[in-house]
Amino acid sequence: MFKFIAKRILQMIPILIVVTIVVFMFVHLIPGNPARIVAGPEADQATVERIEAKLGLDKPIVEQYFVYVGNLVKGDFGNSLKTNEPILEEMKTRFMPTFWLTVWSMIFAFVVGIGIGILSAMRRNSFWDYFGMFAAVVGISIPSFWLGLILMQWFSVQLGWFPTTGLDSWKGYVLPSITLGVGVAAIIARFTRSALIDVLKEDYIRTGRAKGFSEWKIMMRQALKNAMVPVVTMTGLQFGFLLGGSVVIETVFGFPGLGSWLIDAVTNRDYPVIQAEILLFSLEFLLINLAVDVIYGFLNPQIRYDD
Amino acid sequence: MKNMRFSFLLLIVALLTVVLAACGGSSDSNSSNESKSEGKKAGKDLTIAVNQNFVTLDPQDSNNTLDNSVQKTMMEGLVAFDENMKVVPKLATDYKVNKDATEFTFTLREDVKFHDGEAFNAEAVKTNFERVSDESKGLKRYSLFSNIEKIDAVDEYTVKFTLKNSFASMINNFAHPAAIIQSPKSLSSGDDVSRKPVGTGPYVFESWDSSDIIKVKKNADYWGDAPAADTLTFKPVVENGSRTAMLQTGEADFAYPIPTEQIDALKKADIDIENSDSIVMNYLSMNVSKKPFDDPKVREAINYAINKDDLIKVVYADYAKKATSVIAEKTQFYAAQAEQPYDVEKAKALLKEAGLEDGFSTKIWATNTTNYIKAMEFIQQSLAQVNIDVKVEPMENGALADALWAVEDEKDAKVELYFGGWSPSTGEADWGIRPLFAKDSFPPNSYNISYYSNSDVDKGLEKALQTSDEEERQSIYTAVQKTIWEDQPWVPISNPDNIFGKKSNLDGIFLLPDGSLNLEKLAIN
Numbered sequence: 063m064f065k066f067i068a069k070r071i072l073q074m075i076p077i078l079i080v081v082t083i084v085v086f087m088f089v090h091l092i093p094g095n096p097a098r099i100v101a102g103p104e105a106d107q108a109t110v111e112r113i114e115a116k117l118g119l120d121k122p123i124v125e126q127y128f129v130y131v132g133n134l135v136k137g138d139f140g141n142s143l144k145t146n147e148p149i150l151e152e153m154k155t156r157f158m159p160t161f162w163l164t165v166w167s168m169i170f171a172f173v174v175g176i177g178i179g180i181l182s183a184m185r186r187n188s189f190w191d192y193f194g195m196f197a198a199v200v201g202i203s204i205p206s207f208w209l210g211l212i213l214m215q216w217f218s219v220q221l222g223w224f225p226t227t228g229l230d231s232w233k234g235y236v237l238p239s240i241t242l243g244v245g246v247a248a249i250i251a252r253f254t255r256s257a258l259i260d261v262l263k264e265d266y267i268r269t270g271r272a273k274g275f276s277e278w279k280i281m282m283r284q285a286l287k288n289a290m291v292p293v294v295t296m297t298g299l300q301f302g303f304l305l306g307g308s309v310v311i312e313t314v315f316g317f318p319g320l321g322s323w324l325i326d327a328v329t330n331r332d333y334p335v336i337q338a339e340i341l342l343f344s345l346e347f348l349l350i351n352l353a354v355d356v357i358y359g360f361l362n363p364q365i366r367y368d369d
Numbered sequence: 370m371k372n373m374r375f376s377f378l379l380l381i382v383a384l385l386t387v388v389l390a391a392c393g394g395s396s397d398s399n400s401s402n403e404s405k406s407e408g409k410k411a412g413k414d415l416t417i418a419v420n421q422n423f424v425t426l427d428p429q430d431s432n433n434t435l436d437n438s439v440q441k442t443m444m445e446g447l448v449a450f451d452e453n454m455k456v457v458p459k460l461a462t463d464y465k466v467n468k469d470a471t472e473f474t475f476t477l478r479e480d481v482k483f484h485d486g487e488a489f490n491a492e493a494v495k496t497n498f499e500r501v502s503d504e505s506k507g508l509k510r511y512s513l514f515s516n517i518e519k520i521d522a523v524d525e526y527t528v529k530f531t532l533k534n535s536f537a538s539m540i541n542n543f544a545h546p547a548a549i550i551q552s553p554k555s556l557s558s559g560d561d562v563s564r565k566p567v568g569t570g571p572y573v574f575e576s577w578d579s580s581d582i583i584k585v586k587k588n589a590d591y592w593g594d595a596p597a598a599d600t601l602t603f604k605p606v607v608e609n610g611s612r613t614a615m616l617q618t619g620e621a622d623f624a625y626p627i628p629t630e631q632i633d634a635l636k637k638a639d640i641d642i643e644n645s646d647s648i649v650m651n652y653l654s655m656n657v658s659k660k661p662f663d664d665p666k667v668r669e670a671i672n673y674a675i676n677k678d679d680l681i682k683v684v685y686a687d688y689a690k691k692a693t694s695v696i697a698e699k700t701q702f703y704a705a706q707a708e709q710p711y712d713v714e715k716a717k718a719l720l721k722e723a724g725l726e727d728g729f730s731t732k733i734w735a736t737n738t739t740n741y742i743k744a745m746e747f748i749q750q751s752l753a754q755v756n757i758d759v760k761v762e763p764m765e766n767g768a769l770a771d772a773l774w775a776v777e778d779e780k781d782a783k784v785e786l787y788f789g790g791w792s793p794s795t796g797e798a799d800w801g802i803r804p805l806f807a808k809d810s811f812p813p814n815s816y817n818i819s820y821y822s823n824s825d826v827d828k829g830l831e832k833a834l835q836t837s838d839e840e841e842r843q844s845i846y847t848a849v850q851k852t853i854w855e856d857q858p859w860v861p862i863s864n865p866d867n868i869f870g871k872k873s874n875l876d877g878i879f880l881l882p883d884g885s886l887n888l889e890k891l892a893i894n
Contacts, residue, residue, distance in 0.1 A: 094767020095775060101509060102432025104794060104804070107813045109512050116507040145424055146563065155579035211610045219617045226614040227606050229580055316606040318580035326422055331767050 063359075067352065074348045081344045082134065082337070086127050089333050095119075096143045096331035117143055130337070140334035144327075149338045152323070157342075159229055160312075160319035163242065164304040166235050170243035171250055172297065178247070179254025179293075180281060186259065194251060201248030210241040210314040227316030238315045242308055246300045253296050257289035264288075290361050298354035305350075306343040413599035413893060415875075417886070418612045418621035422581050422605045426574070427563040428549045429501040429508045434794070437546035438886035439603050442585050443484075444549040444568025447475050447494065448540065454648065454699050454796040454882050456544045460489065460569065470537035470837040477526040481592045483552035484573045491522035496553040498530070510547035513795070535835040537842060541701065541795040546885060571596035571888075581605050597877075597891040616640050616870045623878055625869035625886075629686035632868070641873050644688050644866035648697040648796060648882040651689075653733075653748060653860040654787045658779055658820035666723040668857040672709050673716035675751045681863050684743045688868055692861035694850045695802065699882040702798035702833075702846035706854040716755045728756025733786035734772070737763035744788050744862075759786065776812045784818050788862075791816070794883055798846040803830050806853055821858035825849075 097114040098105070105113075114120045118129070133140055139149035182194040217237060218226040224233045261267065262285055270280045307321025316322075320339060327335035358365045421435050428440045447461040458464070461475040481489035500506060502514040516536050521529045532539060542548065555567035566574055571593065572585035583603040587596050604621070606612040609628045615621035617638045627635065632642050655662040655671065662668060681689045690698070693705045720726055733748060735741040742763050749759040764772065776782045793801035804810050808827050810817035829849040833842045854861075867880040877890030 092767070093771045094765070095771060098770050098774065099767060100432075103792075104800075105432065105509070106512055106804070106815050109509065110813075112504070112507055112511070113509070152579075207608075211614075214611065214614050219614050222618060226618055226620055227611050228582070228604065228620075314608045314611055316604070316608070316611055322607070329766065 063356075067356070070352050070355075074345070077348065078341065078344060081341060082131060083127070085337050085340045086130065089336050090123055090126075092328075092331065094331045096333060099330050100143055130334070134341075139338040142327075142335050143332045144330045144335075149335055152335075153320075153338060153342065156307075156318060156320050156323050159317060160305065160307040160321065163235060163238055163308075163312075163317065163319060164301060166239035167241075167243035167246065167304060168297070168301055170239055171246035171300070174243070175247040175250025176254050176286075176293075178251040179258060180286070182251070182255040183258035183262065184277065184281060191255075195255070198248040198251045201244045201251075204244065206241055206245060206308070207310045207314050209244060210237070210311055213237050213241060214314075229318055234315075234317070238308075238311050238317055241314075242304060242311050246297075246304070249296060249300065250293060253293045254289065257292050258285055261285045261289045287361060291358060294357050294361065295354060298350050298357075302343075302347045302350045305346045306339075413597070414602070415598045415600070415622045415893075416602045416604060416615075416620060418604050418606050418615045418624040420605070420607060420609070420612060420626060422607070423577070423583060423603070425563040426566045426577070426583075427508075428547050428551070428566075429497075429510050430563060431547065432509050434546075434792075434884040439583055439585075440549060440566065440568075441546055441570070441885065442572040442601060442888060443566055443570040443574055444551060445570050446544060446546075446549040447477070448544045450544050450796055450881055450883065452645075452879065452881060452887065454701060456540055460550060464540070464543075466537075466540065466837040468837060470535045470539065470835060471532045473530045473532070473539055473543070474523070475528050475530075475543075477528065478592065479526055481569050482590065483554070483569050484567050484588060485552050485554055487552045487554045489550070489569055490525050491528040493553045494528045494550060495520045495522050496556060497550050498548075500556060501547070510545075513542045513545060513547055537834050537837050538795060538797050538799040541797045541800075545795050572598075572601060575600070596888075597893050598888075601888075613870065616872075619872070622875060623869065623871045625867070625880060627868045627870045629688050629868065632686070632688075635870055639873065640870045641875075642868065642870050643879065644868045645880055646690065646697070646699050646882055647792070647865060647867045647880075647884060648700045648801070649790055649792045649865055649884070650692065650695070650697050650801070650861065651744070651788070651790045651863045651865060652692070652695070653862060654784075654789060654819045655858060655860075656782060656784050656786075656818065656820055657858050658782065659785060661723065661725060661729055662785070664723050665857065666719045667725065668860075669709075670716040670719035670723070670755060671752065671757070672857055672860045673712045673719065674755045674757075675748060675860055675862075676711040677862055678711070680744065680747050680751075683747055684740055685863065685865055689863040689865040692863055695806070695853050695859060695861055696793070696798055696850065697801075697864040697882070699796075700793060700798060700801045701796055702843050704843075704847035704850050706851060713754050720755055720757075726756070728758060730758040730760070731785045732760040732762050733788060734762050734764055734769065734784060735788040736766050736769055741788060748786070748788065773818050774812045774816065779811060779820055782812070782818070782820065787818060789818075790865075792883060796883060798850075799830065799834060802826075802846075802849060802853070806830075806858070819858035821853075821856065823852060823856060825852050 097117060097119055098110050101110045101113050118126065141148055178194040178197065182191040185191050214226050214237060217223045224236050228234055267280060267285060270284055307319045307324060309321040309325045312319045312321035313325060324339050419435055423439065424433065424436055425431055426440055428437065428444060431437055445459050447459060448456050448464065449459040451457045460478055460481060462478055463476045465474045477491060483489060498514060498517060498520050501508050501510060502517040504511055516532045516534060518531045518533045523529050550568060551562055552567035555562050564577055571588050571591045573588045575584040575586045577583045584600060586600045606615060609631065612624050613627060613631045613635055616624045616635060627642060635642055655668055657663055677691050681687060681691060694703055696703050733745050735745050745761045749761050752759050773784055791805060804815040805817055806821055806826055807817060807830055808822035811820060812818060826849050829845050833845040836842060867884055869880055871878060874894045876892040876894065879887055881887050
């Protein structure tokens with residue numbers, strides 16, 4: 063098992079190298095000159111050229127890449143073109159808010175999603191099933207920025223329970239977490255329901271029933287665990303996506319995380335920031351996939367690691 | 370065995386939950402300190418919600434009005450703009466200009482100290498301007514001061530600037546936010562002035578935190594009238610709906626800009642919404658180097674075919690003035706021009722004369738914000754009436770900038786129609802006209818994407834800079850505006866208002882025509 067994990071971690075290195083090359087190329091292919099954006103809307107050509115030289119953007123692209131990778135190996139992500147501040151520092155301060163936002167919205171999604179999934183599967187074709195699945199369709203379909211603004215209107219403007227924007231206290235997490243979690247909860251609910259329905263047809267469930275276990279006990283002791291494999295896969299992927307920061311939600315709630323930083327970086331063609339963020343997201347995904355694979359083993363011992 | 374594995378998994382989940390709860394808890398207690406100061410707001414702590422993240426607090430290295438607004442709470446210039454964009458004294462009590470507009474001499478206030486205790490004097494001024502006019506420093510506002518040849522501290526409180534060439538508009542450059550003065554000690558200490566500026570202003574820098582919130586506090590030793598607020602908190606909230614919600618909940622005392630769609634809702638919620646004139650010029654540019662826009666008749670026809678009053682209703686909800694020149698009314702040396710009415714029949718007749726009665730196809734570019742897209746669609750529909758088929762092509766800002774300004778040769782320019790905006794941050798005619806209409810301003814040098822050139826305009830612009838005689842300058846700029854107005858490389862459209870919202874207990878807080886915030890007359894009731 064540890065051999066398996068070590069091997070997987072080593073395999074990440076070439077992947078990350080490829081990521082740096084691809085991201086670097088793509089970022090430089092986007093039309094738009096960062097120096098022009100840094101220089102501002104009133105700048106003349108001479109100013110733009112001066113800034114280009116100052117930022118090292120006048121050098122050949124291959125040279126720029128090797129400078130970038132050279133610094134990266136030393137643990138230096140470079141400085142933001144826009145603010146000239148070190149990226150690593152900014153990334154540290156912005157990672158935690160996004161991380162906690164992800165955790166809270168996943169907890170919300172997991173509890174609500176699995177709850178609805180179980181209810182729907184146990185009372186199949188009942189009112190609760192239809193209601194649960196209707197709620198799930200609505201949850202997936204609602205545009206998140208709209209939901210965010212509506213929640214803000216209810217809970218901040220009308221009721222005054224939570225702040226509209228910012229992160230001055232734990233309250234700042236509530237609305238963005240729910241907004242972000244609703245869509246994921248809906249997906250989890252549907253996955254849980256369909257996986258449970260399949261599992262509930264299995265022989266061992268019938269055996270359980272024959273033994274006289276209650277439906278609840280069967281659900282908790284046997285069915286749910288076996289139905290979790292697809293749910294965990296999907297949850298892992300969603301976790302990865304959210305950990306990248308939600309561009310829309312973070313913008314709506316003025317949330318100081320990675321997502322709002324990324325959109326700002328793209329708008330400003332802040333190459334080093336975009337590169338650093340994508341590299342971080344890639345790493346996060348690789349680690350999450352690894353974690354998901356490890357969890358499979360616990361859920362279904364038939365899945366073995368190829369040491 | 371199976372059970373053991375499951376228990377192990379449960380244990381991990383339980384552990385994780387405990388860790389999360391603990392961290393969650395610690396982050397709560399962490400921030401509860403902050404929320405105490407934030408939650409129990411005394412009346413004198415103001416929160417100002419704005420629409421962009423901050424970039425830098427170094428005025429000489431800033432290129433946007435928002436950063437300037439924050440900087441101006443902490444730092445001041447020798448002269449400044451008043452609410453009509455007139456240049457008024459600030460840290461200087463008086464200034465003199467020689468006839469050729471090559472020497473600018475300022476007499477300084479003697480009762481001013483920087484926040485770090487340093488004295489404000491001629492040497493301090495000299496240090497500041499030597500920094501920004503040094504090309505090797507690579508500061509973004511170098512171009513405003515590149516014309517300075519030398520700076521002399523004549524005596525303790527007199528400083529003289531000598532320019533390389535006559536430049537009568539220079540006094541406006543001194544009133545520009547980029548010319549506000551920082552403590553010479555802070556500039557030489559190696560401290561990062563872009564994150565932590567030191568000036569002479571009514572407020573002192575306090576913090577710039579990881580959420581990008583900037584706080585300043587009252588300067589108890591301020592030389593002028595005591596500032597009204599104890600602290601000011603600037604909070605960037607990019608999303609329009611969220612920013613206006615902050616006004617409704619009272620989390621913000623002042624917010625700008627306010628999108629026109631939200632004005633009614635806010636008025637109902639008892640928020641003061643105010644609007645003021647800006648110097649922003651919105652225009653439809655035509656590339657006169659391209660067919661059929663090289664024909665003045667076609668340009669005139671397009672001008673006749675667009676109903677500007679209706680456009681202003683549709684796009685700006687009436688929060689804009691109709692353009693009456695190629696620069697806005699609050700720009701110095703503005704001169705009103707004869708109005709060209711909306712007249713579709715005349716437009717058709719002109720196109721017929723130009724041999725284009727069956728119309729033609731073209732495309733319009735603009736940035737992809739809601740208002741600009743609306744404006745492009747309005748223009749598209751207007752021109753459809755005269756058989757001109759316009760394809761609307763909204764573009765992302767960076768891509769648009771490349772397509773417009775990065776063109777090396779006139780012949781490679783792909784722009785035909787362009788709906789754009791220009792705000793001359795120096796507040797005077799030269800910067801409102803030269804970058805957009807001078808022959809030397811063809812891309813990539815500057816912003817003349819109409820590729821318009823008229824030697825009368827070029828000569829006038831040169832001449833107006835060589836004299837400090839205000840009347841003479843006015844008459845030159847009046848003639849220049851008339852020439853451009855009649856040549857019609859643009860359809861000048863509108864001057865949109867600055868719109869801001871505030872709590873009703875605030876007075877004397879407003880936006881200057883250049884879009885920057887003015888708090889000098891702030892009163893909290």
